[in-house]
Amino acid sequence: MWDNATIMMLVKETGTTLFITLTSTVFAYVLGLPMGILLVVTAKDGLRPNAAVYKILNAVVYKVLDVLVNVVRSVPFLILLMLLIPFTRLVVGKSYGPAATIVPLTIAAAPFIARLVESSLLEVDKGVIEAAQSMGAGRAAIVWKVLLAEARPSLIVGATIALGTILGYSAMAGVVGGGGLGDVAIRYGYYRYQADIMIVTVVLLVIMVQILQVIGTKLSKKLDKRITG
């Protein structure tokens, strides 16, 4: 049973899982990062200018984002996966395979990432933001040079968490023939009662999460200049 074909398949599907996970994470950040920034900037004590128009606009943007994030996050991924099939078909042309998995994964992960980014940015010392304002920094400069730069170690920790979670979700995509290790585990382990293959895929998934976690933690520590010595 441990013939070449099986091993080759496991290697290939490991690659597929990595591809799905990394691509989905990148796309999810493209959507989630601006959402997270917007949530912080438009929050009640955020970087709003004094004008009343902005206050109302910010309140609206914040509320809409806040509700959207909560709604998407409370729909179970498996159901979201099904619900999004028409949309997925519209975007990538088909509703199965690795590329088709990326679409629902991105949409499910973006609000989660928005929250991670939001909480990282909220950790930035309000005093430092005030100092930047006192120097005449505008909102864009504060977002780029203060919020994102100062929150960098925390953002990396967040990205590590996001990668781990998306990797876990990607296994679920096996249900819609998404490919990857999750797909293998279900097809071989569940439908064909090959428990050993299922165990191997689980072990592979665990190893991948471990590696990501170690790299993320190391990188964050290395880049955090608040830690001395």
Added chain:
Amino acid sequence: MRTETETMIQVKDVGKTFIGKENTVEALKGINLDIHKGEIYGIIGMSGAGKSTLVRCLNFLEKPTTGTVVVEGKDLAALSGKELRQMRMQIAMIFQHFNLLMQRTVLDNICFPLEIAGQKKRKARQRAKELLEIVGLSEKAGAYPAQLSGGQKQRVAIARALATNPKILLCDEATSALDPTTTKSILALLKDINEKYGITIIIITHEMAVVQEICTHVAIIDGGCLAETGTVEEVFTRPRTRAAKKLVFQGGTESGEIGRNLATGKRCIRIVFKENSSFEPVIGNMVLACKEPANILLADTKDIGGVAHGQMILQLPEDGAVAEKMIAYLKERKLEVEELEHYVG
């Protein structure tokens, strides 16, 4: 007393009300201040008096609810967002907790305001190096704030504040997180900057000692209102209001503590040292001359270049004649003597 110099900051009828869900807080009420070029202006008050709000009104980090703030002839409320940001480059600020960027090196922290002002990176670094020299931290250019002591962090913050050649420097409790020795060195640096570059400095503090150390003028703020303004000498020698007396006598702590357990009805006087020699034992001599002891309730004097500066509060003997003799003796020694009505009890 005040020479006619250019008015730098004019605060007119400024009030600030914070509207919360359940209660509104009137943090500032009818504040009027004129701060002139080159002054070191102390704004002192107990915590919660509104001094931090007031200083934030000077660069519009807080927008006053009423009144106007005019800086160099420009009404801040009339400026557009961009003009206000330009203006803020002229009004630097340092803080109690330094507020440095923790992920940037010392040098890059100082470059930060220059980046915002749109300067070229190489030029900014050059300027940052000069500034580090001014604050005496050249060897720490590559260090991160987490590796510095409190005093060093504040020096970096001062260098950063000076980067854009501001005309005004606002200090919000800049020495409150520092130990006395470090406080002294930071105050000396501020004074140096004021003299060398003619920067107008506004110092927010709750410590009278800070005001005495470097300020030329002082405003006392109490419960959101200005209680008293004047030169430091005027206010220190002859405090008129209760709030001022409280700060001057006790260096910022609650009054009445010392005298509470003593017999009431005794006369207390406050004496101010300004020109007496530090080497002359004035009180000792007075006691010997009058042959009665006087009780020292408070003494806060220091030697500045051989001259005694500071104040004392004495409790005089019951005997009225002796007490009068003591007052006369002290007045003869060219000390300011002031009778305190309700100091004890």
